[in-house]
Amino acid sequence: MNNNEQKLSENLLNTAVVIFGVTGDLTSRKLIPAIYELYQSDRIPNNLNIVGFARRDWDNDHLKKIFKDSVRSYSGKEIEEEKIDQIFSNVKYIQSSFSQLEGYEQLRKYLIDEGIKNVLFYLATPPEAYETIIELIGKSELSHLTEGWTRIVIEKPYGRDLATAKNLDKLVHTVFNENQIYRIDHYLGKETVQNILVLRFANGIFEPLWNRQYVDHIQITVAETVGVGTRAGYYENSGVIRDMFQNHLLQLLALTAMEAPVGFTANCVRDEKVKVLRALKPYDAKGVLDNTFRAQYTSGYIDGKKVIGYKDEDGVARESITETFLAARLYIDNWRWSGVPFYLRSGKRLPKRMTEIAIQFKQIPLSLFNWHNMAGDAPNVLVMKLQPDEGVTLSFGAKMPGHINQISPVEMNFDYEESFDIKIPEAYVRLIQDALYGDATLFTRSDEVTSQWGFINGILDGWKEDPRKYLPVYEAGTWGPPGVDFFIKGDNRHWRNPEV
Ligand code: BG6
Numbered sequence: 183m184n185n186n187e188q189k190l191s192e193n194l195l196n197t198a199v200v201i202f203g204v205t206g207d208l209t210s211r212k213l214i215p216a217i218y219e220l221y222q223s224d225r226i227p228n229n230l231n232i233v234g235f236a237r238r239d240w241d242n243d244h245l246k247k248i249f250k251d252s253v254r255s256y257s258g259k260e261i262e263e264e265k266i267d268q269i270f271s272n273v274k275y276i277q278s279s280f281s282q283l284e285g286y287e288q289l290r291k292y293l294i295d296e297g298i299k300n301v302l303f304y305l306a307t308p309p310e311a312y313e314t315i316i317e318l319i320g321k322s323e324l325s326h327l328t329e330g331w332t333r334i335v336i337e338k339p340y341g342r343d344l345a346t347a348k349n350l351d352k353l354v355h356t357v358f359n360e361n362q363i364y365r366i367d368h369y370l371g372k373e374t375v376q377n378i379l380v381l382r383f384a385n386g387i388f389e390p391l392w393n394r395q396y397v398d399h400i401q402i403t404v405a406e407t408v409g410v411g412t413r414a415g416y417y418e419n420s421g422v423i424r425d426m427f428q429n430h431l432l433q434l435l436a437l438t439a440m441e442a443p444v445g446f447t448a449n450c451v452r453d454e455k456v457k458v459l460r461a462l463k464p465y466d467a468k469g470v471l472d473n474t475f476r477a478q479y480t481s482g483y484i485d486g487k488k489v490i491g492y493k494d495e496d497g498v499a500r501e502s503i504t505e506t507f508l509a510a511r512l513y514i515d516n517w518r519w520s521g522v523p524f525y526l527r528s529g530k531r532l533p534k535r536m537t538e539i540a541i542q543f544k545q546i547p548l549s550l551f552n553w554h555n556m557a558g559d560a561p562n563v564l565v566m567k568l569q570p571d572e573g574v575t576l577s578f579g580a581k582m583p584g585h586i587n588q589i590s591p592v593e594m595n596f597d598y599e600e601s602f603d604i605k606i607p608e609a610y611v612r613l614i615q616d617a618l619y620g621d622a623t624l625f626t627r628s629d630e631v632t633s634q635w636g637f638i639n640g641i642l643d644g645w646k647e648d649p650r651k652y653l654p655v656y657e658a659g660t661w662g663p664p665g666v667d668f669f670i671k672g673d674n675r676h677w678r679n680p681e682v
Pocket of ligand 1: 408425
């Protein structure tokens with residue numbers, strides 16, 4: 183722990199984390215293991231108060247047991263039983279429905295009796311509960327209760343379109359000031375996502391090339407092998423556009439395309455991201471159909487195992503036209519990027535879990551080597567590999583040794599785990615730490631979320647104009663239907679589909 187972290191950790195004396203929806207999956211899989219890891223690495227003090235607020239008939243001891251079990255099951259770190267006991271020594275369970283004012287009054291009394299100075303509220307509930315909880319936090323005057331700070335972390339989805347996001351934002355602002363609000367996009371907590379800015383702005387070699395003069399196009403891929411699992415109830419009404427594009431993919435795009443911020447502070451970084459989001463070229467109704475390609479998975483094989491199709495998943499309507507795959511061509515109308523296509527795609531049940539940003543540089547103006555060129559027409563690609571094999575790769579063509587005149591593709595590779603000899607930490611560890619320390623750089627600001635929705639709304643509106651009875655389908659374990667290849671081949675380009 184450095185001096186600054188030590189000071190910040192000391193500032194956390196008499197602090198409570200209040201988790202709404204404490205009985206849910208997110209709490210046990212992500213939040214509680216993250217709190218344990220922060221304590222284990224001395225980044226938070228051991229007397230943190232953790233308050234769980236939910237409907238189930240649990241009590242303090244039961245909650246404590248659940249917390250301990252969840253660390254044992256989900257923490258990637260070494261388990262130190264003594265530390266588990268210490269960090270979960272102050273656990274309180276408040277049993278209440280989210281709409282019952284008495285629950286909030288009980289919470290208020292508890293926080294006052296315990297002498298709490300700082301409060302971090304965490305909304306880990308289904309999004310339908312957000313408005314009620316925020317209203318009642320306001321009504322019971324919990325948002326400015328203490329002499330220290332009060333903040334609220336809000337999970338995605340933040341609205342389901344521009345209008346609902348704006349309504350939610352309006353309500354949140356009646357109870358909290360913007361600097362108290364921490365909207366989570368967990369991709370921003372990933373080390374490799376933060377490294378996009380370091381790679382770009384802590385090095386002199388890339389930035390001069392990072393523009394329309396040298397870049398042919400950019401491909402951002404977030405491919406998953408998992409299906410919809412048990413989340414059909416949510417996913418049916420979201421699709422990949424709301425689940426992944428509105429947040430994670432647009433954030434990756436903004437970090438890749440933004441200008442250098444004036445400083446590395448929350449507002450300076452977010453100012454630059456917002457400028458990119460505002461510069462996204464909106465589509466007209468026909469443009470939406472020409473520049474997006476959606477599809478849905480059918481049954482197939484992932485890692486040699488048979489998996490069912492989307493329509494056969496539990497909770498999915500037989501006539502569902504929810505997209506589980508989307509590819510889109512985006513343009514950023516600013517001086518740096520005008521005319522450079524950004525190809526974004528994401529889907530479930532693709533052959534490989536892979537998140538990467540590939541910067542494809544332009545071809546040479548004239549080929550001097552009349553040789554066999556195995557590196558293809560445009561070998562120069564810089565790939566930021568975000569998961570699962572985290573690192574950066576630069577590909578280029580090299581002369582094959584020997585008398586045969588041939589150019590072969592070769593790579594320069596940086597591998598995170600190999601270079602630093604560490605396991606990449608979970609995004610939530612960093613994000614919860616930042617929320618407790620009061621650093622909002624890795625959280626999305628109000629105007630950022632509404633700009634993201636503004637753009638996505640244009641696509642949703644375009645799709646409404648084109649009511650479909652069915653979507654193109656792709657077999658699970660493939661990179662999408664053939665149509666998605668034509669989508670990019672028409673531009674004389676191709677998708678980077680790695681071999682599995
Ligand atoms: C979530 C989506 O935000 O991100 C999920 O709701 C998706 O559908 C997940 O599976 C992917 O996150 P990660 O960190 O595994 O890439």
